[in-house]
Amino acid sequence: MLRIVETLSDPGIPGKANEDAFGYTGDHAWVIDGATDVADGPLIGNETGAHWLAHEASALFAANAARYGADLHGLVRFTIETLSRRFVQERLRPPNGRHEWPSAAMALVHVGKGHAGEDKLVCANFADCGLILLDDDSDEARVFGVQHTSREARAMSRTAALIAALVPGEKPFDNAAIMAYLRESRRRQNSDEGYWILGIDPEAVSHMRHWDIPLARPVTGLLFSDGFGSIVFDYHRMDPATLVRRAAIDGLRAIAAEVRRVEAMEDPDCHEYPRFKCHDDATAVLFRVE
Numbered sequence: 658m659l660r661i662v663e664t665l666s667d668p669g670i671p672g673k674a675n676e677d678a679f680g681y682t683g684d685h686a687w688v689i690d691g692a693t694d695v696a697d698g699p700l701i702g703n704e705t706g707a708h709w710l711a712h713e714a715s716a717l718f719a720a721n722a723a724r725y726g727a728d729l730h731g732l733v734r735f736t737i738e739t740l741s742r743r744f745v746q747e748r749l750r751p752p753n754g755r756h757e758w759p760s761a762a763m764a765l766v767h768v769g770k771g772h773a774g775e776d777k778l779v780c781a782n783f784a785d786c787g788l789i790l791l792d793d794d795s796d797e798a799r800v801f802g803v804q805h806t807s808r809e810a811r812a813m814s815r816t817a818a819l820i821a822a823l824v825p826g827e828k829p830f831d832n833a834a835i836m837a838y839l840r841e842s843r844r845r846q847n848s849d850e851g852y853w854i855l856g857i858d859p860e861a862v863s864h865m866r867h868w869d870i871p872l873a874r875p876v877t878g879l880l881f882s883d884g885f886g887s888i889v890f891d892y893h894r895m896d897p898a899t900l901v902r903r904a905a906i907d908g909l910r911a912i913a914a915e916v917r918r919v920e921a922m923e924d925p926d927c928h929e930y931p932r933f934k935c936h937d938d939a940t941a942v943l944f945r946v947e
Contacts, residue, residue, distance in 0.1 A: 839933075885912065
């Protein structure tokens with residue numbers, strides 16, 4: 658049985674639209690991280706395309722998860738097909754290219770039984786949202802998802818060079834070279850030359866990461882967006898098992914506060930840990946399976 662212990666979603670900047678979304682219902686839980694818009698102008702939604710995509714997808718998961726159960730491919734395909742139709746119906750104008758398509762990272766889980774009656778967790782993932790599982794009485798955590806082309810050394814090196822080239826006071830998303838780099842990256846989304854992601858292209862479902870994970874004992878799990886997981890995977894302040902233990906003991910908000918401290922106090926200029934946003938949205942769902 659899936660039991661939600663705590664949830665958190667923090668945009669990092671007061672008053673900013675939160676482009677992360679999360680939810681849970683029955684035996685399902687998920688985190689969705691909308692990719693910051695690099696569109697040429699307003700395209701869809703009252704906030705941003707990233708906000709529209711993440712929150713529309715989360716609502717579709719909530720409304721349809723019970724119908725699909727452990728069939729996460731079916732649930733995600735239905736969601737993307739619905740988003741694709743809504744995008745055509747609701748957009749303000751035709752997009753100027755693939756770089757304008759709204760998209761998001763995702764980690765989605767279902768807890769249930771296998772064919773032999775054993776307990777298992779099914780996880781589906783796009784991009785750099787992730788799942789950490791820590792079995793009771795275990796020192797080692799299991800990590801799923803997280804990896805994404807934006808974490809490759811070459812991409813991080815390019816990000817560092819672009820940040821270093823900014824003039825004092827210049828915002829990254831106002832810089833032509835950075836926007837050109839980001840738009841070129843987005844043009845490769847959901848293609849064999851690029852990466853696969855939750856969005857408006859149903860073909861992505863065929864490339865979605867998927868795991869069937871046996872559960873031999875009670876386990877604590879953490880679903881997270883990269884803004885929350887950065888404390889482990891970018892800032893290296895703790896390992897995955899410690900993150901889960903700290904979250905269970907101190908709460909998710911204490912972890913988020915540590916993330917914000919690193920961002921604001923140690924690297925406000927984004928040079929030590931190269932990134933285009935000082936404060937990323939941070940979202941997490943802490944749960945138990947017993």
